Amino acid sequence: MAAVDLATHPGHLARRLQQAHYLLWNTMVSEETTSPQFAVMNALVAEPGLDQRTVGERVGLDRSTIAEVISRLSRRELLHKVRDPQDGRRSLLRLTDEGLRVHRKLTVRTARMNQVFLAPLSPEEQTVFFDLIRRVADAAEDLRNPAEPLVAQQT
Amino acid sequence: MAAVDLATHPGHLARRLQQAHYLLWNTMVSEETTSPQFAVMNALVAEPGLDQRTVGERVGLDRSTIAEVISRLSRRELLHKVRDPQDGRRSLLRLTDEGLRVHRKLTVRTARMNQVFLAPLSPEEQTVFFDLIRRVADAAEDLRNPAEPLVAQQT
C-alpha cells in the first residue's frame, strides 16, 4: 500500500508526453527522419558550417548522440561532413541540396503536427505550457552547468 | 533562412524536459535503478501479481520495452516472474523483499527530487503544469487508440 501516484510525478509525465509526440511525429511528419534529426538539420539551415559539438549544444544532444545522428544523416546523403582545414579536430557540417529539400518538406508537416498536438489547449494555455516547461527544463539544466558568471571576465 | 525556432516546438521541449529529468534522477535518486524501472516496481506494489502486459499498460511502456525492463529487474532479483498456472501465456510478476526495500528507499528520494525539479514553479503553476501536460499527452494517446465507447457494452 506504499504505492505512489505516478500522475503527480513530473518525470513520468515528461516521458509520456515525449512518447505521445514520438508517435504523432511518426504518423504525421515522417517515418524516415526523426525529430532529433530534423532538429539537427534545422540548426544547420540556420548556421551552415557548424561543427558537430556546437550543433549538439544548439539542439541539446551530447557528444555521443550527436555523432550517431549525424552519421545517419550523412549516410543518407542529407549532409556533408568536412574536416576543418583551420582546425583538424573539427568536422564542419553542411546540408546537401537533398537535405535542404527534406528540411523544407518536414518544416511544413511539423507545423501541422504541432497544431494537432497542441489542439487540446487554448491559445493562452499554449503560451503557459511553453513557459512552464521551458522554465523547469532550464532550471534543471542550470543545476548541472553552474554557469552564470556575474560579470564578464576571463575565467 | 528557412530555419525554425525550436523553442516553439512542443516535441523539442518535451525531449529537453525529459533529459533534464533523467539527469536529475541520476544524481538525486539512483544510478542503478532508472525511472521507468521504478514505475514498474511501483505498479507491482499497488497490484502484486500483475502480468507483464498489464504492467506495461499501467506505466505506459510497449510490450518490447516492458519485457526488457522486467528482465533487468529480474536479473537483479528485485522481482519474481512466475508462469500463470491458469493461463500458460502469462507471466505473473511480484516484487521480492529486496525489491520492496528498494522501492521504499527510492520513493523517499523521488519525492525530494520532484520538489527540486518543480521548484521554479509556484504551487499554482505546478498544478497547471500537471494539468496541461496530462491533457496534451492524453489527447495524443487517444489519437492512436480510438477507444471511447459511448455506452458500456460487450464489444
Next chain:
DNA sequence: TGCAATTAATCAGCGCACTGAGTATTTCAG
C-alpha cells in the same frame, strides 16, 4: 622549441523505446 593541458571526435557499453515477425497457449465458432 617542447611538452603538458585542452579540445573534438570516436568507441564500447548500458538502457529506453518502437515496429514487425515469430512462437506458444488459450479461446471460440462450427
Next chain:
DNA sequence: CTGAAATACTCAGTGCGCTGATTAATTGCA
C-alpha cells in the same frame, strides 16, 4: 472436438541518450 482467431510473450532490427575511456589535433606555457 477441432481448427482458426486471439492473446502473451519473445526476438531481431533500428534509433535516441548517457557515461567513461581513447585518439588525434591544437594551444599555451615554460
